[in-house]
Amino acid sequence: MDNHPIRFLTSIVIITFFSIALPQAYSQQNETYSVCSQSYSCGSLTNISYPFWGHNRRSFCGRNGFQLVCLNDQNTTIQAGSQTFNVLQINQTGFTMRLVLPESDYDLCPPNITNTSLHGSPFSFQPTVQNITVFYDCPSQVSGANNLTCQNNSTKHAFFVNGTQLQQFSGLDSCGYRVQVPVSVDSTSDSPENALDEGFEVKFEASECATCKDSGGICGTNQQSNSSVFSCYCRDGTSHDTACSASSSSSKRNKVLKLVLGFVATGIGLPLIAVIICRNKAKIWRFITTRVGNKKMDRKIEAFLQSQGPLALERYSFCDLKKMTDSFKVKLGEGGYGAVYKGNLLNGCPVAVKLLHESTGDGEEFVNEVASISKTSHVNIVTLLGFCLEGRRKALIFEFMSNGSLEKFISNKKTDETVASLSWETLYQIAKGIARGLEYLHKGCNTRILHFDIKPHNILLDEKYRPKISDFGLAKLNNNEESIISISNARGTVGYVAPEVWNKNIGGVSHKSDVYSYGMMLLEMAGGQKKDNSESEESNNGSGSEVYFPPLKIYKKLEEGSDVVGVVNGVISVEENEIAKKMTMVGLWCIQTIPAQRPTMSRVIEMLEGSTDTLEMPPKPFTSSTSTSESSFVMGSFQSSV
Secondary structure: OOOOHHHHHHHHHHHHHHHHHOOOHHHOOOHHHHHHHOOEEEOOEEEEOOOOEEOOEOHHHOOOOOEEEEEOOOEEEEEEOOEEEEEEEEEOOOOEEEEEOOHHHOOOOOOOOOOOOOOOOOOEEOOOEEEEEEEEOOOOOOOOOEEEOOOOOOOOOEEEEEOOOHHHOOOHHHOOEEEEEEEEOOOOOOOHHHHHHHOEEEEOOOOOHHHHHHOOOEEEEOOOOOOOOEEEEOOOOOEEOOOOOOOOHHHHHHHHHHHHHHHHHHHHHHHHHHHHHHHOHHHHHHHHHHHHHHHHHHHHHHHHHHHOOOOOOEEEOHHHHHHHOOOOOOEEEEOOOEEEEEEEOOOOOEEEEEEEOOOOOOOHHHHHHHHHHOOOOOOOEOOEEEEEEEOOEEEEEEEOOOOOEOHHHHOOOOOOOOOOOOOHHHHHHHHHHHHHHHHHHHHHOOOEEEOOOOOHHHEEEOOOOOEEEOOOOOOEEEOOOOOOEOOOOOOOOOOOOOHHHHOOOOOOEOOHHHHHHHHHHHHHHHOOOOOOHHHHHHHOOOOOHHHHOOOHHHHHHHHHOOOOOOOOOOOOOHHHHHHHHHHHHHHHHHOOOOHHHOOOHHHHHHHHHOOHHHOOOOOOOOOOOOOHHHHHHHOOOOOOOO
16 A cells, blocks of 8 residues: 555545545535525625625625625625615515615715715615705705704704605705705604614615526526626536526436446445555544644634725635636746746736645735735835635735846846846845835834845846835734734744844844844845855855855955945946945944844935945944854854745
8 A cells, every 4th residue: 555645645535536426426516506505694684695795705696786895794885886885684585675874974964975876886766765855055044944953063054854845945945055865754763864874775686586596596697707697506517597407318317327337436436445544544634634724724814804804905716816827837936935927817917926835834924915915005015916715725916027036136146047237226226115115014004014034035126127025924013012022933034034033132023123134135235245156055064154144354345445346246336336335334234133233224214315424334243253152143043944
């Protein structure tokens, strides 16, 4: 018996399919049928189905214009025309729905109140709805009209009448303008505000679903069409225009054939399964517990997405991703958390699809990416356009960056790919752009975001070489008031990770940890840090610090006031040497071992944009040539990416 885990699991799947799944294939619900069988529930609304969708119901389970949004798992809203309403009740047998204006619109005086219209929506007012007309900027008195006090301006004169009373009052024609709001005819309240509380009924049409349901099908719309073309999804995996077809003689013969094949396969497969179970109890148990763990993780992630409220992100199916990327044809790169593929949206917009490894962690990287980037909007932060979450298959869809990562432009490693060199001015602008992006993460968001993995590989460049920070898989969110945060384990990439992240004796972990990583990257951009492969292998015999820390000769050049041209990449002009010198000095300030000695990103931007002459000389950096205690601060026990 082959004990290889992958081959073992494959054998289990194949045998189980032929012995159990095949004879029952004709009666199994296909994925679409199963998904649309789930009803919508939120707060007091339960068991809501076609034509409505939203929450846990996919768009193809309903019709355009019928999306429900669940807020805090308590209240449901719907967009009708140009306005949003709270949904109090849905009667799916009578095709009616009771709506109410949001509480923010209860002040019946401008600028809060507007005419309520259902134009452009699939809903219409019920005959039981009447309009209350509110008049503004009227003469001081209108005989017989009901006086209304504006909450936002008690000096304004307003009056209200219902639709049947308009002809009974004189003087209303001289009012400035009027607004109509709908209420129920049978409302028992004399106050328009209280009448609004009771809501009003609208009617919709969904009678096409009855025939489909009577045939045992589930109602939905055609996934291949952009319009709301009705489809009846059936248990056998087919879909029809109106109802599930009755079984023909040929389909009956197919079912009989499947039964015969199934019984034959069962007679062979079940004994084999029994033997495999007896010999592989431990492996089967691990497989089952892993699956249970994955289910818990999926529920945890779904709960997180619901807690974020309505996200301005599109949710795609895995099938959508395959179409988008032409079955993952063009691979852009691969990192610790997954591979990135080039794709195109339906409108032709190019995107980068990051397919996360199925075996990676507990979904933390997916949650971090969505929680972090969905809260940002900055020219130097990559834009997250959507995501996919189908069990173990998780993916993130980003804007496409045509020039790839910064790493390929500054790495000294030899590759077969010929990459054009960036000018010093371009490198300088990239450095400032990254600094602005980090400043935004640390200060510009409602919640401070610490990236924890700033390195050239995670800096993407667009067609104009503008930088954007990406890959928030290790990010942590904390309140702006909090300076020091707690992390359960070290995170980051060797050579860029701040020493306090893995050595608590140095100081607390804070936004200064990102400053350190930025400084290491800035030195690498200036050309005074990374060595070629041969030098790296030699220095790895020691602490390894010289591979990642700038050699002391860079610092000595700066200390002596000499040009750094002999240390950086070849012969450059005086102006370019000033840029290299400024980037090197700022980088040395950022990599100070003690976090308190590092500048903030706001100060980094000031130093980069200021004159080199005004920059103070940074303290000497720790290297492997210093004392043993100091060099232990540099690398510690790190040997690979964390």
